[in-house]
Amino acid sequence: MSSSFGTLWRTTTFGESHGGGVGVVVDGCPPRLDLDVDAVQAQLDRRRPGQSPLATPRDEPDRVEILSGLENGATLGTPLAMLVRNRDQKPGDYEALRNIPRPSHADFTYQRKYGIRAASGGGRASARETIGRVAAGAVAEQWLAREYDTGIVAWVEAVGDVMTDGVDPATIDRAAVDTQLVRCPHAGAAARMTAAIEAARGDHDSVGGVVSCVCRGVPAGWGEPVFDKLEALLAHAMLSLPAVKGFEIGSGFAGAAMRGSAHNDAFVAGDRGLGTVTNRSGGVQGGISNGEHVVFRVAFKPPATVARTQRTADFDGNEVDLAAPGRHDPCVVPRAVPIVEAMAALVLADCALRQRARDRRSG
């Protein structure tokens, strides 16, 4: 079941970076959702490489075709299959790498696990696999918005050691995020991040970063104790993304250094019942949403594929110098923004359905 995610809102992706195409089957999307296919395409476009000088110039339209589950613009409640054809197939680019596993890439482990691997481009480990996730997530967020007025916004919190000046999770929106190509809404920080990316590119190198995400309008009661706590599902979702090395919710690692009296979120009466004065819990207590904003951060390592020469070994153990052919993104976090949003949407939609099943009156 490794290519499926979710219990009731079930997302199954398929496709290598080369071959007929990549896509997704969404099983469990409720019926009678008037789907805005343009909005699905818009999230795919935000994910697409080649959007800016900051990203790889590989130009693929990534046009989504909906194969099933939709009629007259409305979902039927049956599997929604979506396909994006592959276009830019140059396996030759990778021929030289046939016997050299790229350091910190998945060549070595796929070969060891499967005894075979896609000849080129990373196969399922390619960022291209995330197309299916983004398409599915874009459907999920439309459903969440309609049913619960839930909204999800991610942004770039850090590139290398350049941090934002602080983004307010209560008010940030995608338009603000997209004012900057680097997807950090603060012009000043964005400029410094851009410089860091350009510097890495100039050094034929790459750089990591952090994406933050807020989910607003999450009702109290989502998340399934004890193993499918909301934060556990979010962590699972985020760590399933290529290049992710860390996840934290609310206070995260910083919270581990705190005292309980300083960390606790006191309750206070509010418009919609009890709320909390602070939100160090990140919107989740005991694995269940408490009605506050769900806020989390995701750490992305620097892309493993760098143009500068690396000393490493081939599959036979011989030392070699490797310089990756082609042109590559020096930093993935701007493009990761819609991917993080998509995975959050998939988690929330599944939690919503699971809670609904429990109690028709709640959820």
Add this chain to the structure above:
Amino acid sequence: MSSSFGTLWRTTTFGESHGGGVGVVVDGCPPRLDLDVDAVQAQLDRRRPGQSPLATPRDEPDRVEILSGLENGATLGTPLAMLVRNRDQKPGDYEALRNIPRPSHADFTYQRKYGIRAASGGGRASARETIGRVAAGAVAEQWLAREYDTGIVAWVEAVGDVMTDGVDPATIDRAAVDTQLVRCPHAGAAARMTAAIEAARGDHDSVGGVVSCVCRGVPAGWGEPVFDKLEALLAHAMLSLPAVKGFEIGSGFAGAAMRGSAHNDAFVAGDRGLGTVTNRSGGVQGGISNGEHVVFRVAFKPPATVARTQRTADFDGNEVDLAAPGRHDPCVVPRAVPIVEAMAALVLADCALRQRARDRRSG
């Protein structure tokens, strides 16, 4: 399926902190494992409160009874049900809290999710729920040790802002960890951590911390792309634990600040085939183990239950002063060590079985 974890090695826990008992059903443990029941009990004893002045004095024997799945000391391949009876039932302790949701605890969210909650002690959100996990994990680690010589060791990396001086994941063992009550193997750091815990207790407060864990002897090839990557399952497992707010593998959040050229783990020929010179990947590449040590860290927030008075609101929205009755652990991380080990074992055993299914010759 919220109380079950795993695909082939499937662990289902049950039980509230009060009631007949807590326990677990392990479905999928292979047959013909000569189970060392004392070793299972030993891990439960490491988890138990009341082991030291650092922990809560609640004295429960937590003696495990194996109800099924075992005959003449060997597993039958059928469900292994294990039960620990509850003894120390004092619901009266919690009566005063009936209408006051404890800040940053699960009272409020359970009430909102289920429309009911256990009268006392946190119900399923209680740390006592982890007994089932520890018992199941102790079985899993015995099987992993026998089949793959895999070993798992966790330790306390930080208490509040006190860090270890650095623990070598290649050599640390449980005996070294247990030389210190605080379960940090370095006497100097352990003393400072103990002081931090005692200071928190003296202030009627609590303090958080970080647990690190290494899994040695993990063969290359475990983890299921794309959604059940090894790090995704580990993150899921760890974030499903009470009080956990963060997870990172390998370089983690620090890696996000690095350049690719500095982060990449170059390959080098070794005794058992290709290895890597460094291990910033934390033993996982592309979601699949690469044969190096799997190393990760888990952030625990400070316990929400503190004795000092907190200003908060009751369920009706009235402001109240709350001081938690009873005595509570000011810091959970020493006891969390065997729990982290258990969850790691459950993830690895499941991954091992899934990989075996794929290829009888590998895994």
Add this chain to the structure above:
Amino acid sequence: MSSSFGTLWRTTTFGESHGGGVGVVVDGCPPRLDLDVDAVQAQLDRRRPGQSPLATPRDEPDRVEILSGLENGATLGTPLAMLVRNRDQKPGDYEALRNIPRPSHADFTYQRKYGIRAASGGGRASARETIGRVAAGAVAEQWLAREYDTGIVAWVEAVGDVMTDGVDPATIDRAAVDTQLVRCPHAGAAARMTAAIEAARGDHDSVGGVVSCVCRGVPAGWGEPVFDKLEALLAHAMLSLPAVKGFEIGSGFAGAAMRGSAHNDAFVAGDRGLGTVTNRSGGVQGGISNGEHVVFRVAFKPPATVARTQRTADFDGNEVDLAAPGRHDPCVVPRAVPIVEAMAALVLADCALRQRARDRRSG
């Protein structure tokens, strides 16, 4: 996952016929159900051997203990663990069978599958495993009755070649079924069935039979196309019972011999919207309940354990004469009645929850 059943209403059984006990964990039962524990016990008592001269005299109280998930008589929404202790342990009875796999029993296949098997009494293949199912099903049927006024009644349709005179699925109830020890509500047929069982016993032999079941008050809309059609889940549930060799719904095998014009169920306006004039569909069309009675039949082979001598081979291939020691049920179908009801309840409760998740307004 072989010992778990269901997606949202998830039932996990454990326990061998010998050992600490048998039981079940029900994960997914909604909260705030006022559980009638006596009614659970009553279904267990109907399942129990030793109820009548027709059944095995092994006298076990089979008293259920609820370990978790219940407080003040109401479900908490957390796992409901139920345990029945084993009492009557006489492994010595089975010692003689150690090297002889009983014909048409599970000794041989368990040994081949697991490389080990319970020393006695069939292990998980024992009818005693169904205790957990019956307890879980008794909870499910209480929830179904409260939420949907759904009711389930099974009865003995045939023993050997003795058939009922026809039972009306619209009106049959459990009280009528239980007027006869053989659980066929017609006194005449019941007498003939009893005679058939006594004749088999007199011949040191056993005899098979058929159990019919009706589920009334099943709303239209339950069942999940395309793989989890209602009839597919019912068939799965029934064929998972020991000794079952066949399942048919509605017209079943007889329907295969019919013409479409004679088989089709024409629609007609009724009190609660459209109904059908006939019910050859058995209450299910396209895998989804249509609001009519769900009616199905289950074929049980004759018990494999017979007292008369059988010529067979031991594990080493030597020909031997085997006569089963002890006393055994010559016919299981009277006791199978509550077991069939239980499995039907587990299927329906799961389908109800899955449909609720889809649409809060329906289900």
Add this chain to the structure above:
Amino acid sequence: MSSSFGTLWRTTTFGESHGGGVGVVVDGCPPRLDLDVDAVQAQLDRRRPGQSPLATPRDEPDRVEILSGLENGATLGTPLAMLVRNRDQKPGDYEALRNIPRPSHADFTYQRKYGIRAASGGGRASARETIGRVAAGAVAEQWLAREYDTGIVAWVEAVGDVMTDGVDPATIDRAAVDTQLVRCPHAGAAARMTAAIEAARGDHDSVGGVVSCVCRGVPAGWGEPVFDKLEALLAHAMLSLPAVKGFEIGSGFAGAAMRGSAHNDAFVAGDRGLGTVTNRSGGVQGGISNGEHVVFRVAFKPPATVARTQRTADFDGNEVDLAAPGRHDPCVVPRAVPIVEAMAALVLADCALRQRARDRRSG
């Protein structure tokens, strides 16, 4: 998860009878299988309507395209996505049926379940959905043949009340089955079946039938007690097919009328260890294969769509006369043969993988 089937060999189908196409994602097919795509196409061709005068003349090539998971003819171990485009779209044919639910079809129940339904042709309830199953099953049977020399053959056992003269499950092969268009290998019975189908067609009516299936070369040890017994999974698989009303394995319903002494399969030493003298168990004991042929039968009701006029009601409850437009198969069982084979293959492949996981030395 309603459109997915299997635990480790996981098959997800998608697509309506109208729309972009129908297809399947196979997740869990092991790597390094040299896939014979022509053999996949051949099974699709056997399933296709319009093969003979006996079937509907709708002429669709149903050409399969493999979108992913395959490179240089070998499986990569990643999801195998297969797509068959829809061609013959005439929603107009169905416009007249918009407000009339066809008797014993899925129009009514889909509308009640989802509150919407595909405008035409049955949507997911269409036989066209089985294309994905057949493609996936054709892959599974290639893998089973390579790994275990397992072979699966189905045939038409009955059409209406015309039965075969008896087919030997030990020797029957697909070539023999396909010598007759009606897919009953006996010329005499086949002629009578053909006549029965032609008679039904002549009467603007339809007729049901029975498909038998044998799986040879199934090693002892497949099937997962207690809920995923081999026969339970087979029953689930078969009852998930459109129009199926019954399933029986081995002696089936006839076995329910037998005595145990006559029903039991005595063991006897054979070439490959213990075998059984008879096979009333149908190759399964205690839910686990015993190494004998797995033999089962599947009952298909007559197709609900008949050309002759039926008196029924529309959605508003008005009585109407309905005569189905277009041309339809009067009997589905000849085309059902490869579909039954496919579902059997999917069950067996999944069981094989699950058993392998348990024990590298067995399976």
